[in-house]
Amino acid sequence: MPGSLLGNSVRRVEDPRFLTGQGSYVGNLHFDGLAVAAFVRSPFAHARIDGIDVGEARKAPGVVAVYTAEDLELAPFHGFMVLNPACGRPPLATGKVRFVGDVVAMVVAETEAAAVDAAELVVVDYDPLEPAVDTEAAVADGAPLQFEELGTNVVMGMADPPGPDLFAGATTVVRAKLENQRVAVVPMEGDAVLAVPGDDRYDLTVYVSTQMPHGVARTVADTLGLDVGRLRVVAPDVGGGFGAKAGVGAEHLAVIAAARRLGRPVRWVQTRSENMVGMPHGRGQVQWVEMGFDADGRITGMHCRVLADAGAYAGFGGILAVGPTRMMAQGVYAIPAIRYDVAVAVTNTTPMGAFRGAGRPEAAEMLERMMDIAADEMGTDPVELRRRNLLPAFTEPYTTVMGTTYDTGDYARPLDEAIRLAGIEELRAEQASRRTRGDRWQLGIGVSVYVEITGGAGTGEFGAVEVHRDGSATIRVGTSAHGQGHATAFSMIVADTLGIPMERIRFVQSDTAAVPRGGGTGGSRSLQTGGSAVLRAAEQVLEKARALTAAELEASPEDIVVQDGGLGVAGVPSRVVSWGELAAIAEDRGVPNVGGGGKDAGGKNAGGKDAGGEGAGGGPLAAELDFDQGGATYPFGAHVSVVEVDMETGQVRPVRHIAVDDCGRILNPLLVTGQQHGGIAQGMAQALWEEMCYDADGNPITASLAEYAMPSAAEVPFYETANTETPTFRNPLGAKGIGESGTIGSTPAVHNAVVDALSHLGVRHVAMPCTPERVWRAMVAARQGGPEAAAGGRLLWSDPPAAFDRLPVTGQAPAAADVDI
Amino acid sequence: MTVVREIDVEVRVNGAAYRCGVPPRLTLADFLRERCGLTGTHLGCEHGVCGACTVLLDGEAVRSCLVFAVQADGAEVTTVEGMAGPGDELSPVQAAFRDHHGLQCGFCTPGFVVSVTAFLRDHPDPTDEEIRQGLSGNLCRCTGYQGIIAAVRAAAGQHARRGREEPTAAHP
Numbered sequence: 006m007p008g009s010l011l012g013n014s015v016r017r018v019e020d021p022r023f024l025t026g027q028g029s030y031v032g033n034l035h036f037d038g039l040a041v042a043a044f045v046r047s048p049f050a051h052a053r054i055d056g057i058d059v060g061e062a063r064k065a066p067g068v069v070a071v072y073t074a075e076d077l078e079l080a081p082f083h084g085f086m087v088l089n090p091a092c093g094r095p096p097l098a099t100g101k102v103r104f105v106g107d108v109v110a111m112v113v114a115e116t117e118a119a120a121v122d123a124a125e126l127v128v129v130d131y132d133p134l135e136p137a138v139d140t141e142a143a144v145a146d147g148a149p150l151q152f153e154e155l156g157t158n159v160v161m162g163m164a165d166p167p168g169p170d171l172f173a174g175a176t177t178v179v180r181a182k183l184e185n186q187r188v189a190v191v192p193m194e195g196d197a198v199l200a201v202p203g204d205d206r207y208d209l210t211v212y213v214s215t216q217m218p219h220g221v222a223r224t225v226a227d228t229l230g231l232d233v234g235r236l237r238v239v240a241p242d243v244g245g246g247f248g249a250k251a252g253v254g255a256e257h258l259a260v261i262a263a264a265r266r267l268g269r270p271v272r273w274v275q276t277r278s279e280n281m282v283g284m285p286h287g288r289g290q291v292q293w294v295e296m297g298f299d300a301d302g303r304i305t306g307m308h309c310r311v312l313a314d315a316g317a318y319a320g321f322g323g324i325l326a327v328g329p330t331r332m333m334a335q336g337v338y339a340i341p342a343i344r345y346d347v348a349v350a351v352t353n354t355t356p357m358g359a360f361r362g363a364g365r366p367e368a369a370e371m372l373e374r375m376m377d378i379a380a381d382e383m384g385t386d387p388v389e390l391r392r393r394n395l396l397p398a399f400t401e402p403y404t405t406v407m408g409t410t411y412d413t414g415d416y417a418r419p420l421d422e423a424i425r426l427a428g429i430e431e432l433r434a435e436q437a438s439r440r441t442r443g444d445r446w447q448l449g450i451g452v453s454v455y456v457e458i459t460g461g462a463g464t465g466e467f468g469a470v471e472v473h474r475d476g477s478a479t480i481r482v483g484t485s486a487h488g489q490g491h492a493t494a495f496s497m498i499v500a501d502t503l504g505i506p507m508e509r510i511r512f513v514q515s516d517t518a519a520v521p522r523g524g525g526t527g528g529s530r531s532l533q534t535g536g537s538a539v540l541r542a543a544e545q546v547l548e549k550a551r552a553l554t555a556a557e558l559e560a561s562p563e564d565i566v567v568q569d570g571g572l573g574v575a576g577v578p579s580r581v582v583s584w585g586e587l588a589a590i591a592e593d594r595g596v597p598n599v600g601g602g603g604k605d606a607g608g609k610n611a612g613g614k615d616a617g618g619e620g621a622g623g624g625p626l627a628a629e630l631d632f633d634q635g636g637a638t639y640p641f642g643a644h645v646s647v648v649e650v651d652m653e654t655g656q657v658r659p660v661r662h663i664a665v666d667d668c669g670r671i672l673n674p675l676l677v678t679g680q681q682h683g684g685i686a687q688g689m690a691q692a693l694w695e696e697m698c699y700d701a702d703g704n705p706i707t708a709s710l711a712e713y714a715m716p717s718a719a720e721v722p723f724y725e726t727a728n729t730e731t732p733t734f735r736n737p738l739g740a741k742g743i744g745e746s747g748t749i750g751s752t753p754a755v756h757n758a759v760v761d762a763l764s765h766l767g768v769r770h771v772a773m774p775c776t777p778e779r780v781w782r783a784m785v786a787a788r789q790g791g792p793e794a795a796a797g798g799r800l801l802w803s804d805p806p807a808a809f810d811r812l813p814v815t816g817q818a819p820a821a822a823d824v825d826i
Numbered sequence: 827m828t829v830v831r832e833i834d835v836e837v838r839v840n841g842a843a844y845r846c847g848v849p850p851r852l853t854l855a856d857f858l859r860e861r862c863g864l865t866g867t868h869l870g871c872e873h874g875v876c877g878a879c880t881v882l883l884d885g886e887a888v889r890s891c892l893v894f895a896v897q898a899d900g901a902e903v904t905t906v907e908g909m910a911g912p913g914d915e916l917s918p919v920q921a922a923f924r925d926h927h928g929l930q931c932g933f934c935t936p937g938f939v940v941s942v943t944a945f946l947r948d949h950p951d952p953t954d955e956e957i958r959q960g961l962s963g964n965l966c967r968c969t970g971y972q973g974i975i976a977a978v979r980a981a982a983g984q985h986a987r988r989g990r991e992e993p994t995a996a997h998p
Binding site for chain 1: 849851859863864865866867868869870871872873875876878905906907909910914916920923924925927929930931932933934935936939957958959961962963964965966967968969970971972973974975
C-alpha cells in the first residue's frame with residue numbers, strides 16, 4: 006500500500022464537469038411541459054396593498070396562471086430559524102408590503118419572456134406608509150411600526166443584569182460605537198427552484214439551489230402540510246451559498262404551490278436584480294462597546310449593547326446577535342466579566358439571514374477594533390496589548406464567561422507565526438519612514454486574532470459506505486457541498502481507509518431520495534461531522550471485510566490488512582481477496598457478526614445501525630451511521646493585513662494579507678487554502694468596499710453588480726496563507742471547520758490596517774466600508790480637530806438608544822441553535 | 827396584442843450549425859442555452875458585469891447577455907463546451923484551473939475559461955498585473971481569485987516575476 010492520502014493536496018474530482026460546462030445547476034435542468042414563473046415585486050419599502058388587478062396579465066400571450074395571496078392561500082411561514090413567531094411572512098404579501106422586493110404576485114407562463122412581460126401588466130394599488138429603514142430609527146419612539154399589533158419594532162431582546170463593576174480597577178475605559186454594515190451575499194448563482202409534480206414514488210420533487218436539502222424538505226412539508234415521505238428534495242449543483250441558501254424562501258413556496266395546482270413543472274431562476282433585494286442579507290449590527298483596562302493593560306470587563314437588524318418579517322439573521330455574536334463575545338481574551346445586552350429590530354429592508362461567519366465575524370470585529378482603539382488610547386503596541394490579554398493555550402475544554410465551551414486553543418501560536426511571516430518590524434520601519442517623509446501613500450498595518458464556532462448544532466450527521474461487486478464503492482452523506490470539495494475530501498477518507506482508488510468511489514449527496522437524513526452544509530460543519538461519519542462507516546465496512554477475508558483465507562481477522570486491490574494476510578501479499586469478491590461474498594452469504602461501533606476518539610459518537618447483512622442471509626458490504634461529536638469545535642487564527650492609503654484621495658490599496666488559520670488537522674491543504682482565500686476576499690471586501698445601502702425611503706441603491714462593489718481580481722492583493730494545526734478531540738479526524746475563518750479574521754485585520762495608516766493624524770476609527778470618501782472625510786475631520794476628529798467626522802461614542810433600557814433582564818444564555826449556520 | 831416577427835438566423839456553435847427563427851430580443855446567451863441546449867454558458871447578472879456568460883464570437887470574447895442572437899447571424903460561436911480537446915481532454919486552460927484550484931462552486935468557471943483562453947491567445951506572456959486586469963471582467967465569489975491567477979500564470983507557462991508578492995504555487 007502507498008502512504009496515506011490524508012494531508013496531501015489532492016486535485017478535485019469535481020472539476021472536469023464544471024470546466025467543460027456540464028454543471029447541473031437548477032437553471033440548466035429541463036423537463037417536458039416546463040412552465041416558468043416571474044414575480045411582481047413591491048417598489049415600496051412599506052405600503053398598504055389596496056388592490057391587485059391581474060386581469061390584463063391573465064390575458065397576456067403565453068400566460069398559464071397569475072396568482073396573488075388570495076389565490077394560493079399560503080399561510081405566513083418562517084423559512085429557517087424563528088426569531089419571533091408573530092412575524093411570519095406570507096409567501097405572497099397580504100395587506101401590506103414590508104420591503105422593496107417583497108413578493109406581491111406570481112405569473113406562470115410558457116416562457117420566461119412571456120412571464121416577465123405579463124408581470125409588468127399586473128397593476129397593484131399601493132398606499133405608501135412611512136418606512137423604518139435604519140435600525141436605530143426603527144427602535145426610536147414613534148417609529149413607524151412594521152407589525153402594528155406588536156406595538157414595537159423590537160422583536161427580540163434580552164439584557165444581562167447589572168453585575169459587579171466591570172471597570173473596577175480600570176485606569177482606562179474605552180468606548181466606541183461600531184457599525185457592522187449590512188452586506189449582500191451574492192453567490193454567483195442566485196436562488197433557483199424547480200418543482201415537478203408527481204411520479205410513482207413521490208407526490209412532488211423539488212430541485213432547489215440550497216445548502217440544506219433535508220431542511221428544505223422538512224420546512225416545505227410542514228408549511229404546505231405535505232407528507233415529507235412523499236416529497237423529494239434535490240440540490241443539484243449549487244453555485245455558491247455562503248449562508249444565504251439556508252432555509253426556504255417565499256418564492257420556493259409559491260413555485261411549489263403553483264406546480265401542484267397546475268400539475269406541471271414550474272421553474273423560477275432568480276435574476277441578479279431580484280437577488281440583490283430578495284436573497285437574505287448578512288451582518289447588520291450596531292454595537293456600543295465599553296472596555297476597561299488596568300494599569301498593566303489587562304482587560305477588567307466589557308459591556309456590549311448590540312442592536313441587530315432583522316430586516317422585514319424578522320429575518321432570522323437578527324438572531325445571530327443573540328446567538329453566536331453573544332457566545333463569542335469573549336473571543337480569545339481573558340475577560341473577567343462581560344455584560345451583553347441585545348435588541349433585535351425589524352426594518353423595512355430585505356430580510357436578514359446568514360452570511361459566511363454568521364454572527365462570529367461581528368464578535369471578532371467588535372473585539373479587535375476595541376483592542377486597537379485601546380492600544381492607541383494607552384499608547385501600547387497593539388500586538389503587545391493582545392499578547393497580554395490572550396487566553397493561555399489549553400487542551401481541555403475551557404468555558405468562557407459567556408458560557409461557551411471551547412475545545413482546544415493556542416491563540417499565541419498563529420499570532421506569533423503571522424507576525425513572523427509579515428515581518429512586522431520591517432513594516433513598522435517602513436511606515437515610520439513614509440510618515441517622516443510625508444509620502445502621499447502612507448502604510449497601515451492591522452492585526453487580528455480570532456476564535457469562532459463550527460459544527461456545534463449537536464444534531465449529528467449521516468454517513469454511509471458501500472462496496473459493490475465490481476470493486477467500486479459508494480459514499481452517501483447528509484452534508485451538501487456547493488463548492489467546498491466534499492466529493493474529493495470524503496473520497497480521500499474512504500480511499501485511505503479501504504485502499505479503493507478514488508476514481509472508483511462514487512459520491513452521493515443532496516438528494517432526500519438517496520440519503521435518508523442530513524444537516525446539509527453550513528457553519529463549517531461538513532468535514533468534522535459528515536467526514537467523520539463517512540470515516541466511521543468506512544471503518545465498519547473494513548471490519549466486516551476483515552472478518553470475511555479471515556474466513557475466506559482461514560486466517561485470524563487480526564492478521565487481515567488492506568493490501569493492493571483488497572484485503573489479505575499481513576506479510577503475505579500473494580493471498581489477496583479483492584473488494585469485488587468480498588462484496589459478492591457478503592451479498593451471497595452474509596457477513597459474520599463483528600460487532601458494530603468502531604473505535605471512538607472521543608465524544609458521544611458512532612452510534613447507529615448497520616446496513617450490512619449481519620447474521621444469517623446475504624446483504625451489501627456496507628455500513629451506515631450517524632456521527633455526533635457532542636459539541637462544537639473552535640477554530641482560531643491570526644491575520645496581519647497591510648494597506649496603503651492615498652493621503653490625497655483617501656483611496657485604500659490592500660497590498661499584503663497574511664493569514665494563519667488553525668482548523669485542527671488538515672485533510673487536504675488544497676481545499677483548506679481555497680477556503681482561506683475565498684474567505685479573506687469576502688472579509689476584506691466588507692472592510693473596504695461592500696455595503697448594501699438604502700435611501701431614506703427604503704429604496705435599495707446598491708442593487709446591481711454595477712453598483713454593489715464586489716471585488717474583482719484587480720482589487721485584491723496576493724494572500725499569504727499558512728496554518729497551525731491544533732487538533733480537536735471531538736472527532737476522529739481532529740478537524741475543525743475552515744469555511745468561515747478567512748472571513749472572520751480578515752475584516753478586522755484590514756479595518757485595523759486602514760485606521761493604523763491614519764493613526765498618526767489622531768484618527769481612531771473609520772466606519773466600514775472604508776471607502777475613499779470615508780477615509781478622506783476622516784483625514785479632513787482629523788485636521789480640523791475637535792471631538793469628532795477621532796472617528797471620521799462623528800463621535801467615537803454616543804449613548805445607545807433608550808430601547809436598551811426596556812429590554813427584559815434575563816441573565817440567561819439562549820438555547821443553542823439546532824442547525825449550523 | 828403585438829405579434830413579434832421571428833427572424834431566421836444561422837449560427838455555427840462549436841462547429842455545428844444551428845438554424846432557427848428567433849425573436850429579435852432573444853439574447854445570444856438564451857439562444858445558446860435554450861435553442862442549442864448548451865447550458866454551460868451561465869447568467870450571473872443582467873448587464874455584462876459578471877462575465878459568467880462569456881463566449882467567443884468569431885474569436886472575440888463577448889458577453890453573450892449583451893449580444894442579441896440576431897447579431898450572431900452567420901457568426902462562429904465557441905462556448906465552454908467547445909473548449910476541451912479531442913476525447914474530452916481538458917484544454918491547457920481547463921487543466922490549469924484544476925491543477926491550481928481555480929474553481930470551487932463552478933458557476934462562474936465557464937466564463938473564466940473562455941475569457942482566459944482569449945486573453946492568453948492575445949497576451950501569451952502576461953505580467954501578473956496584466957493577468958489581474960485581464961480577469962477583472964469576470965467575477966468569482968468563491969476563490970478570492972488567487973487560484974485563478976495561478977492557473978492563468980501556469981497556462982501561460984509563466985514564472986513568478988515579482989518575488990514574494992506573487993509566488994507560483996497555489997499555496998506557498
